[in-house]
Amino acid sequence: MALSLKDLGKIDRTYTPLGGRYIMALDSGTTSVRAIIVDEYDCVVAQASRHIKTMYPRSGWVEQDPMEILASQIAVMMEVQFKSGIHSDRIAAIGITNQRETTVVWDRDSGQPIHNAIVWQCRRTAGITDALIAEGMSDTIRSKTGLMPDPYFSGTKIKWILDNVDGARAAADAGELMFGTIDTWLIYNLTGGAVHATDYTNASRTMLFNIHTLEWDDELLKMLDVPRSMLPEVRWSSDGYGSVSNEIMTYGPSITGVAGDQQASLFGHCCFEPGCTKNTYGTGCFMLMNTGEACVASEHGLVSTIGIAHDGKISYALEGSIFHAGTTVQWLRDKLGLISSTKEASDLCRHLDDNGGCYLVPAFSGLGAPWWDPDARGLICGLTGASDRATLVRAACESMAYQSFDVLRSMERDAGVKIETLSVDGGASRNDFIMQFQADLLGIPVVQTENVETTALGAAYLAGLAVGYWEDLDELEQNRVPGKRFDPFASEEVVARNLSGWHDAVARARSR
Numbered sequence: 001m002a003l004s005l006k007d008l009g010k011i012d013r014t015y016t017p018l019g020g021r022y023i024m025a026l027d028s029g030t031t032s033v034r035a036i037i038v039d040e041y042d043c044v045v046a047q048a049s050r051h052i053k054t055m056y057p058r059s060g061w062v063e064q065d066p067m068e069i070l071a072s073q074i075a076v077m078m079e080v081q082f083k084s085g086i087h088s089d090r091i092a093a094i095g096i097t098n099q100r101e102t103t104v105v106w107d108r109d110s111g112q113p114i115h116n117a118i119v120w121q122c123r124r125t126a127g128i129t130d131a132l133i134a135e136g137m138s139d140t141i142r143s144k145t146g147l148m149p150d151p152y153f154s155g156t157k158i159k160w161i162l163d164n165v166d167g168a169r170a171a172a173d174a175g176e177l178m179f180g181t182i183d184t185w186l187i188y189n190l191t192g193g194a195v196h197a198t199d200y201t202n203a204s205r206t207m208l209f210n211i212h213t214l215e216w217d218d219e220l221l222k223m224l225d226v227p228r229s230m231l232p233e234v235r236w237s238s239d240g241y242g243s244v245s246n247e248i249m250t251y252g253p254s255i256t257g258v259a260g261d262q263q264a265s266l267f268g269h270c271c272f273e274p275g276c277t278k279n280t281y282g283t284g285c286f287m288l289m290n291t292g293e294a295c296v297a298s299e300h301g302l303v304s305t306i307g308i309a310h311d312g313k314i315s316y317a318l319e320g321s322i323f324h325a326g327t328t329v330q331w332l333r334d335k336l337g338l339i340s341s342t343k344e345a346s347d348l349c350r351h352l353d354d355n356g357g358c359y360l361v362p363a364f365s366g367l368g369a370p371w372w373d374p375d376a377r378g379l380i381c382g383l384t385g386a387s388d389r390a391t392l393v394r395a396a397c398e399s400m401a402y403q404s405f406d407v408l409r410s411m412e413r414d415a416g417v418k419i420e421t422l423s424v425d426g427g428a429s430r431n432d433f434i435m436q437f438q439a440d441l442l443g444i445p446v447v448q449t450e451n452v453e454t455t456a457l458g459a460a461y462l463a464g465l466a467v468g469y470w471e472d473l474d475e476l477e478q479n480r481v482p483g484k485r486f487d488p489f490a491s492e493e494v495v496a497r498n499l500s501g502w503h504d505a506v507a508r509a510r511s512r
Contacts, residue, residue: 021092023469024080024253025460027453028073028098028182029261030054030119030283031326035076036453037084037091038460040469042479044453046084048076055116060123060365063116066104069182070189074248088249093467095257095459096241097264098182100205103157105168105230106185108176111193115165117182118157121284121323123365125156126374128224137223144210144217146295146304151374152321154181155207159224172227179230181206183258187241190255195242197233200309201263209234211295211306214314237263237309238466257463259309261455262286266307266317268458269423269449270477274315277411277419279404280455281428284368285322287407289415290315300410301370310462318414320369320407324362325400326427331364332396338389342431348390349397349433355498357382359402359505360395367510370410375511382501400428401438402502408442422446425454432486440490441499448483 022045027034031054036047050072055063081087101120106113118124129149132141141149151157158179162168171177180188184198203209203216208226210217216231235241241255259267262280266288269278274292279285288307295304295316307317329345332338339345359382361367366374380395412419421444428434429448439446451457464470470479 021090021469022086023093023095023460023464024077024091025095025097025456025463026073026077026186027261027456027459028069028096028186030099030102030121033069033073033076034453034456035073035080036456036460037080037086038457042451042457044451045086046080047453048079048083050076054119058124062119062122062365064102064119066106066113066117066185069117070186073186077249088244088251088253091249091251091253092469093256093463094244094253095461095463096183096186096255097259097261097455097459098186098202100181100202100260100262101152101154101157102182103154103161103179104182104185105158105161105177105179107171108178111189114168114177115161118161120152121365122157123151123374125151125160128156128159129374132223140219141207142297144212144220145204145207146211146297147205147207148303148372149207150372152368153205153207155220155224155226158226158230162225172230175227175229177230178232179226180232181260183260184232187255187258190244190248191242192245192247197235197241199235199237199239199258200306200314201237201260202258203234204306205260211304211316236312238311238462240466254467255463256466257459257461259459259462262288262319263307263317264458264462265425265455266290266458267310267461268454268456269425270473270480271423272308272315272473272477275415275417275419276423277408278423278425281325281400281424281426281434283326285325285400285404285407287320287404287411288317289411289419290317291415292316296415298410298414300413301372302407302410302414303369310465318411320411322400322403322407323366323368324364325403327364328360328362328396328399329428331362332393338393342427345393345397346431346433349394352390352394355394355398356384356387356391357501358387358391358395359501360392360399361505361509362396362399363509367506369407371506371510373510373512376509377511379505379509381505381508397431397434398437400434401441402499404438405441405499420444423449425449425452435486439486439488441495443488443495445488446486448485450481450483
């Protein structure tokens with residue numbers, strides 16, 4: 001049974017910001033895991049990170065080793081304590097944020113995964129989602145979950161594991177298997193197997209959870225043949241998730257904040273009011289608009305999801321998910337050898353006056369919002385004899401801004417509002433060329449966060465609020481310091497020409 005916030009406060013109020021206490025946030029992302037320590041003024045005191053290996057066993061398949069994720073997360077928890085000199089006796093609470101939709105299934109008795117984690121980018125379940133669409137299940141799924149049938153979400157990944165791993169279906173039916181997204185996998189192991197739980201934001205990304213009733217949905221479970229016994233308990237994002245095992249952290253601080261990475265980022269941006277919008281430029285791009293108590297149904301290729309689940313209240317959000325952003329630059333570096341660093345990419349872009357009519361559509365595993373075309377494939381078009389390395393690099397960097405433009409315009413149409421400012425975070429948000437290009441396309445200011453670790457900060461906020469480390473949302477907003485601002489200055493003619501070329505390229509890349 002989840003603790004109420006009132007009871008949680010009674011239990012944990014001994015953890016206060018007085019006496020030099022801090023919040024630890026764990027950010028288990030797609031390409032790396034991090035641990036940061038934050039003080040009461042939102043300053044990152046120390047941080048540690050480790051890269052996570054990603055495997056591609058077949059075309060369109062994406063996997064990671066759950067044990068590597070766990071071991072790396074524990075390692076950075078230890079490292080950040082030693083780097084800072086702040087140990088578990090001074091940690092008031094721990095928050096967790098995670099790559100969403102990535103699916104782990106493990107044995108209830110041994111605690112061992114029965115298969116590699118299937119990563120959110122993986123497209124192996126396209127056949128399952130095609131079958132759901134053919135059976136006329138799209139409207140049911142959208143009305144209950146706010147999502148559309150797509151391999152992106154966790155439900156079809158669970159089904160695939162149960163149907164393709166020897167003995168898995170029988171074991172699941174016998175109640176011997178457990179499912180979790182990465183937050184649940186970490187919570188279960190960090191608490192020594194004591195807690196099998198997730199929060200509302202992560203549950204809302206499984207395609208199994210009714211975002212209106214706030215419950216696992218029997219019709220959806222039957223649709224994908226997923227036994228209810230596998231599923232974690234669902235709790236508020238600021239709530240009790242047990243204490244870290246003393247074998248991992250001597251004084252066993254409590255885990256009191258959990259949210260999927262993009263919802264944690266929304267919270268870290270202090271997007272507490274309807275209409276507030278943020279975009280994260282990470283492995284992919286993820287744009288969310290807070291829509292408040294109204295769950296807005298998208299008619300333009302977005303999904304409706306739970307945005308904030310705090311203090312007994314749900315705020316919904318519209319979201320557009322772009323599958324490839326930072327990975328596009330990594331592709332230039334690791335696969336093509338065109339650059340040695342992201343800084344070099346930025347420098348090359350500045351050396352060109354324009355893109356020379358060249359466009360790159362990074363549909364390496366299909367296209368996400370607003371197109372949702374799993375069979376689309378990457379495309380480069382508009383090459384001439386004058387095109388060179390810098391031309392391709394600029395086209396790749398511009399693709400992040402073009403894709404984000406399409407999502408933001410869809411968001412405005414769905415919500416019926418004009419977005420006045422876009423708040424941004426993530427690694428590529430530190431690329432001034434991309435941010436200026438984004439502002440020019442959108443015709444609105446783009447504002448960086450001062451603290452680049454906005455996602456981890458959101459998890460820290462949720463954990464700290466639960467134990468009284470910060471008093472309320474007003475205090476968080478007062479602490480927030482905006483970063484660099486990019487105002488648009490490109491002409492309408494230039495913007496229109498660029499967008500026309502981009503949309504022509506997308507049409508060529510699409511499968512239908």
